[in-house]
Amino acid sequence: MRADQPERTWLCPYAPGTYAWWQVVTLSLTQPGQHLVVVEPDELDDWPAVAAAHGVDAASGTPTFWRRTLYRDAAALARVPLRQITLGGEPVDQAILDQLRKVFPTARISWIYASSEVGASVVVHDGRAGFPVDWLDRETAGRPTLSVRDDELVVTSPYHGAGLAGPVRTGDRVQVVDDRVLITGRLDSDEINVGGSKVSAGVVRGVLTGHPAVAWARVTGRRAPVLGRMVVAEVVLTPADPGGVPDEAALMRWCADRLPEHAVPRRIRVLTEIPVKETLKSDV
Numbered sequence: 001m002r003a004d005q006p007e008r009t010w011l012c013p014y015a016p017g018t019y020a021w022w023q024v025v026t027l028s029l030t031q032p033g034q035h036l037v038v039v040e041p042d043e044l045d046d047w048p049a050v051a052a053a054h055g056v057d058a059a060s061g062t063p064t065f066w067r068r069t070l071y072r073d074a075a076a077l078a079r080v081p082l083r084q085i086t087l088g089g090e091p092v093d094q095a096i097l098d099q100l101r102k103v104f105p106t107a108r109i110s111w112i113y114a115s116s117e118v119g120a121s122v123v124v125h126d127g128r129a130g131f132p133v134d135w136l137d138r139e140t141a142g143r144p145t146l147s148v149r150d151d152e153l154v155v156t157s158p159y160h161g162a163g164l165a166g167p168v169r170t171g172d173r174v175q176v177v178d179d180r181v182l183i184t185g186r187l188d189s190d191e192i193n194v195g196g197s198k199v200s201a202g203v204v205r206g207v208l209t210g211h212p213a214v215a216w217a218r219v220t221g222r223r224a225p226v227l228g229r230m231v232v233a234e235v236v237l238t239p240a241d242p243g244g245v246p247d248e249a250a251l252m253r254w255c256a257d258r259l260p261e262h263a264v265p266r267r268i269r270v271l272t273e274i275p276v277k278e279t280l281k282s283d284v
Contacts, residue, residue, distance in 0.1 A: 007033030008084060011051050011059035013044060015278045019116050020089055024060055041278065048076040058084035063096045064216070065280040070099055071215040071236065078103050088112040090281055091183050091202050094129040095209040101127060113183060118144065118168050119159030129206075130180035148174055152187055175200060182206075192221035194229055199263040204231060207258045208265075213238050213246050216274045218282060219265065233265040236274050 010028060014021035028036040037054045039047045048069065051059065059082060061069075066087060069077050085100055085107050092111040100109055111129075113122035121144040122131050137147050144157035153170045160168060173190045175182045184190050184202025192199040201219040208217035216236040224230035237245055246254070248268045255264045275282050 005031050005034060006083075007035075008058040009035040009037060009054065009056050011047065011056045011061075012036055012038045013047060013059075013061055013065060013280060015041070018279060019114070020060065020062075020280075023114065023120075045072065046076075048073065048080050051080045052076075055081075057081050058086070060086040060088070062089040062280040063087055063092055064090060064274065064276050064282040066096055066100060067216045068274040068276055070103070071238070071274055074103060082107050085109045086112060088114060089279070091185055091205075092129055093202075093206040093209055095206070095214075097127055097129060115170065117161045117164055118155040118157040118170065121146065121155045121157055128180065130177070130182040133176055133179050133181055136181065146181075148176070148181070151175070153183060173200065173202070175203065189220075192219075192229055192231055194221075194231060194262045195227040197260075197262045199231055201231075204233065204255065204259060204263055204265065207255055208233060208235060208251065210258075211246065211251065211254050213244075214251070216282070218275075222267070224266075227262075230266045231263060232267040232269075234269045234271050236271050 010024055012021065012024045014024065024036065028034045037051065037056050039050055043050055059080070082104050085104060087096070087109075088111060097109060097111070100107075108125060109127055110123060110125045112120055114120040124131050131146075135146055137145065139145050142158060144155050144159070147154045147156075147167070149169070151173050153172045153174045154167045155170055156167045171187055173184050173187045175184055182202075184200045190201050192201055201221070204219045205217045208214050208219070214235050215238045218234045220232055221229040222232045235251065251268050252264060
């Protein structure tokens, strides 16, 4: 932290010892007026009630954490007087930012790209997924330099881990879309080769979660004859979407209108609950 922070009471939903847990705990220990409310793993399903009871007005979580909370009880979440909402740990798409803005129109919504290797390298507050393309290759004293090599995010950071001086290849895939640089997922899992054409699982996931009836999505590749791999997906649907519940064909048409033909999922399975690990991630 390089600037004074307004007094806040933070929710810490992370498992002790994880990188995100250390970030929130360090904030509360080193910055005046940053209080902390910790929820136990068995309280996660009802954390909005705990947060409201203890005056929480700031919370940090993964996109999966926020999606799961909105899916389970958006009304309970809206009763928490949040002034600061932070997302990190997974790719952040426009859909989850827009959903949180709808519930909390006056809160500051931020997403952070951070790791133990390069520290906090990207912090965005403008309500848009990705970061501005003009941040690439910008050298500013005391700040990380961001670049792209072979579709991979590369960070040169003054806050790097031991033995990692200079450019660090993060292993995260990025895509430049108009004036934004989007982080779509891990290089070793994001790319699906469909008959020689490359498909970003993160881009397909973003299209699916952009559907008003989709609360969460996971996109992977599956072996297929002739093509070698095909795109498949799992989704969790919003409980009460006013447009009705879409079937697999409707979701495939939604994707077909927004993606090249080879990137459209060929199978879409509907789950009844958003899966989450103790890291608050879905492994997407």
